[in-house]
Amino acid sequence: xxxxxxTPRPVFGEIMAGPTSSTxxxxxxxxxxxxxxxxxxxxxxxxIQPPRLPSAPAxxxxxxxxQEKAVSPSWQARRGAPIFWSAGLGVILVAFWVAGGHAFIRxxxxxxxxxxxxxxxxxxxxxxxxxxxxxxxxxxxxxxGNNGNRAAPLPxxxxxxxxxxxxxxxYKLGTAGRTLKPGESFAFSSRLEAPRNGxxxxxxxxxx
Numbered sequence: 001x002x003x004x005x006x007t008p009r010p011v012f013g014e015i016m017a018g019p020t021s022s023t024x025x026x027x028x029x030x031x032x033x034x035x036x037x038x039x040x041x042x043x044x045x046x047x048i049q050p051p052r053l054p055s056a057p058a059x060x061x062x063x064x065x066x067q068e069k070a071v072s073p074s075w076q077a078r079r080g081a082p083i084f085w086s087a088g089l090g091v092i093l094v095a096f097w098v099a100g101g102h103a104f105i106r107x108x109x110x111x112x113x114x115x116x117x118x119x120x121x122x123x124x125x126x127x128x129x130x131x132x133x134x135x136x137x138x139x140x141x142x143x144x145g146n147n148g149n150r151a152a153p154l155p156x157x158x159x160x161x162x163x164x165x166x167x168x169x170x171y172k173l174g175t176a177g178r179t180l181k182p183g184e185s186f187a188f189s190s191r192l193e194a195p196r197n198g199x200x201x202x203x204x205x206x207x208x
Contacts, residue, residue, distance in 0.1 A: 138199060142187070146181065155175065
């Protein structure tokens, strides 16, 4: 009897699960449905590569200082360029004026220059021979004035000395490019060696 009771017997039916607890760990919660947008992404082609953006190399502290030093002189150069060119232009203009540019400019306005020249005059011209020294000397004194209403450049002064035998000696007295304002005068004096044959006449005029 004991051997028969231990022998397994076939059982027909189905296994029924017991009731699930509402607080159990295996509970399934319902999931709400969500609306979602979908975008189709084309398959990447191996022959087309996206453009690469240039990447600046990482700079250390000393490299940043060197870069700032390299940029600073160029900024100073741009700032100093107008000053440099202005100074150079000024030097060129001064050199042009000293080299005779003032005469060239006056030649562009001959009418105004002629009117200014006509306003200049020579007055109080005196001449005498001084024989107190070893050689006789001819002393000439005079004054140039501007009677016009505008400033005028004072030209050189020509002095012609004629001796007693008809020979003429000419001298030129410079005025250093002086400009006479309206009503201004310029006194001049010249000391020349007197001719051996004496002095017959002295003529003082403006140089042409």
